[in-house]
Amino acid sequence: MYRTQAFIIDESGLRPSEMALGTRSSRRHNDLDRLTIQKQWNLGITSEVDLPEDFDPSTASPLDERFNTEVKPDLGEMLRQFDISYFQGKIKGYRIEWNASLITAYGRTNFSQNKISISKFRHQGQRRSVLVKSILHQAIHAYLDKLGLNRRENAAHGKDFKIEKSRISKALGEDIASRDDVNWTQAEEFISAHQCTKCKKILYRRKGQDPNKVKPYTRVYHDCPGSFRPIKMMETYRAKE
Numbered sequence: 001m002y003r004t005q006a007f008i009i010d011e012s013g014l015r016p017s018e019m020a021l022g023t024r025s026s027r028r029h030n031d032l033d034r035l036t037i038q039k040q041w042n043l044g045i046t047s048e049v050d051l052p053e054d055f056d057p058s059t060a061s062p063l064d065e066r067f068n069t070e071v072k073p074d075l076g077e078m079l080r081q082f083d084i085s086y087f088q089g090k091i092k093g094y095r096i097e098w099n100a101s102l103i104t105a106y107g108r109t110n111f112s113q114n115k116i117s118i119s120k121f122r123h124q125g126q127r128r129s130v131l132v133k134s135i136l137h138q139a140i141h142a143y144l145d146k147l148g149l150n151r152r153e154n155a156a157h158g159k160d161f162k163i164e165k166s167r168i169s170k171a172l173g174e175d176i177a178s179r180d181d182v183n184w185t186q187a188e189e190f191i192s193a194h195q196c197t198k199c200k201k202i203l204y205r206r207k208g209q210d211p212n213k214v215k216p217y218t219r220v221y222h223d224c225p226g227s228f229r230p231i232k233m234m235e236t237y238r239a240k241e
């Protein structure tokens with residue numbers, strides 16, 4: 001299917017100036033064409049994805065392993081497609097970007113700025129499914145805010161959040177809160193988890209940062225005689241669920 005399209009463009013679609021660029025130019029056209037076709041499925045597929053020719057979108061989910069790419073996918077394109085698929089286009093206008101200082105969570109939504117931040121280090125080297133679930137989680141927050149839900153209740157993952165979460169999970173055929181697909185060894189290349197020996201509070205830090213020694217933070221957020229000890233990142237999620 002794609003080969004046929006590329007063939008038509010190569011034969012008749014190129015102007016002489018584009019011809020001079022040779023295969024790179026025709027490849028770019030080919031990628032754009034493919035993306036146009038893939039966008040109609042709204043599975044969160046970006047131009048980085050190289051699909052097999054026999055790919056069947058009718059049975060695929062956004063968590064499909066075949067959408068994995070070496071390069072970081074286009075977040076804006078993914079959000080746009082999920083908005084159409086699951087949120088009736090209600091979160092149109094929301095921006096989404098990678099955030100290198102967001103360590104404590106996979107993502108964050110700023111309602112007043114209409115902005116979703118996605119943690120760079122929590123997704124680096126991870127499967128695309130981890131990212132898809134992070135985007136969808138934040139998209140639910142954004143969607144509920146657009147519907148006018150109380151912001152505190154929304155941020156606390158209240159009843160309405162849970163309803164939306166099960167709706168999306170059902171559509172995907174997998175719980176979007178599941179961390180089963182996270183490669184914890186990979187995650188701990190960038191982030192370390194620590195737990196207080198007394199109050200059991202959990203902190204996440206860039207690898208190599210000792211939370212007991214980062215004084216200003218410790219004073220502001222942790223008024224407790226306990227100290228932080230390393231804990232496996234995986235354990236911190238087990239404890240929550």
Ligand SMILES: [Zn+2]
Binds near residue numbers: 141
């Ligand atoms: Zn949340």
Ligand SMILES: [Zn+2]
Binds near residue numbers: 196198200224227
């Ligand atoms: Zn404590």
